[in-house]
Amino acid sequence: MRAAAIDRPGAPSVLRIHSLPVPRPGESEVLIALVSAGVGGWDADMRGGWSPFGKPEYPLVLGTDGAGTIAEVGSRVRRFEPGDRAYAFSFDNAKGGFYAEYVAVASDNAALAPEGLDLAHAGAIPATGLTALQGVDDALEIRKGETILIHGASGGVGTLALQFAKWRGARVLAAGSGARGVALAKRLGADAAVDGKRGDVAAAARMFAPRGLDAILAFAGGRALTASLDCLRRGGRVAYPNGIDPAPRKRGGVKITSYDLRPGPREFERLSRAVEGSRLEVPIDHEYTLANASAAHKRLARGGVLGKVVLRIA
Numbered sequence: 001m002r003a004a005a006i007d008r009p010g011a012p013s014v015l016r017i018h019s020l021p022v023p024r025p026g027e028s029e030v031l032i033a034l035v036s037a038g039v040g041g042w043d044a045d046m047r048g049g050w051s052p053f054g055k056p057e058y059p060l061v062l063g064t065d066g067a068g069t070i071a072e073v074g075s076r077v078r079r080f081e082p083g084d085r086a087y088a089f090s091f092d093n094a095k096g097g098f099y100a101e102y103v104a105v106a107s108d109n110a111a112l113a114p115e116g117l118d119l120a121h122a123g124a125i126p127a128t129g130l131t132a133l134q135g136v137d138d139a140l141e142i143r144k145g146e147t148i149l150i151h152g153a154s155g156g157v158g159t160l161a162l163q164f165a166k167w168r169g170a171r172v173l174a175a176g177s178g179a180r181g182v183a184l185a186k187r188l189g190a191d192a193a194v195d196g197k198r199g200d201v202a203a204a205a206r207m208f209a210p211r212g213l214d215a216i217l218a219f220a221g222g223r224a225l226t227a228s229l230d231c232l233r234r235g236g237r238v239a240y241p242n243g244i245d246p247a248p249r250k251r252g253g254v255k256i257t258s259y260d261l262r263p264g265p266r267e268f269e270r271l272s273r274a275v276e277g278s279r280l281e282v283p284i285d286h287e288y289t290l291a292n293a294s295a296a297h298k299r300l301a302r303g304g305v306l307g308k309v310v311l312r313i314a
Helices: 041-047 126-139 158-167 178-187 201-208 224-230 267-278 290-302
Strands: 002-006 016-019 029-039 065-073 085-087 102-105 110-112 148-152 172-174 192-195 213-218 230-240 254-259 285-288 308-314
Touching: 002 290, 016 290, 029 085, 029 126, 029 158, 029 290, 041 290, 041 308, 065 126, 065 267, 085 126, 110 178, 110 267, 126 158, 126 230, 126 254, 126 267, 148 158, 148 201, 148 224, 158 172, 158 178, 172 178, 172 201, 178 192, 192 201, 213 224, 224 230, 285 290
Parallel strands: 148 172, 148 213, 172 192, 213 230, 230 254, 285 308
Antiparallel strands: 002 016, 029 065, 029 102, 029 308, 065 085, 085 110
């Protein structure tokens, strides 16, 4: 199979097409013939030499999520059949990542793709969708009528969290990236939006919720996030996925929760219901071919990504 892999850490140019064996699925795994794969900042970190679980083996195929059709199932797998449309997430997958024509993952890390999404868009959301939904529902437990500020609302996770929060009945103030990010957030349903880099987010928050925000969901750190913490009501909540830097500091009268996304059959079922219930739109910043994976990483490095960068594989 063709795969975009690296033989050593380095700049985006180290990502090159390799010819590698198709991975064999174990008894509790599925083999997916991929149509698309998401491209995330954590992929760029691993390309640059970051390794969360010890020294990697090369060639290293990057990519943590994607979508395609089931090509083969292990002997103990009952939830899938060859030909099923599926999407999946697996971080630091032992049998290789998703920048490839095929990936073998644990069946619990995969699910039937949501109705209403083609496989190009389904491949963009396993990591971002789980992170967004678990931030809204689990870490913050957002309820109808509450006010929430979302930092990084025009990025891959934030655009989905914004829509999930609106689906839950919240009033959403979105802090996006630049004028285009503000426009995107408004188009996706934000009740108000502000430029998170150049605007006065705290002033916008005080105007949006004069009695104080109920919650903040942070997918971007920095001064704007720190200043907006003063806009929470007493008993307000803050949540952010681990990796946000700088992380918000503890303060009295505010509950601050960090979290990691959790994959699994129930989690994917919840995500699929949310995708279908919210009629989710998945903004794609840019789509690249597998052979141009290095260009996708260069796009990440330029910043200001609106939505998600995707590799089209099949």
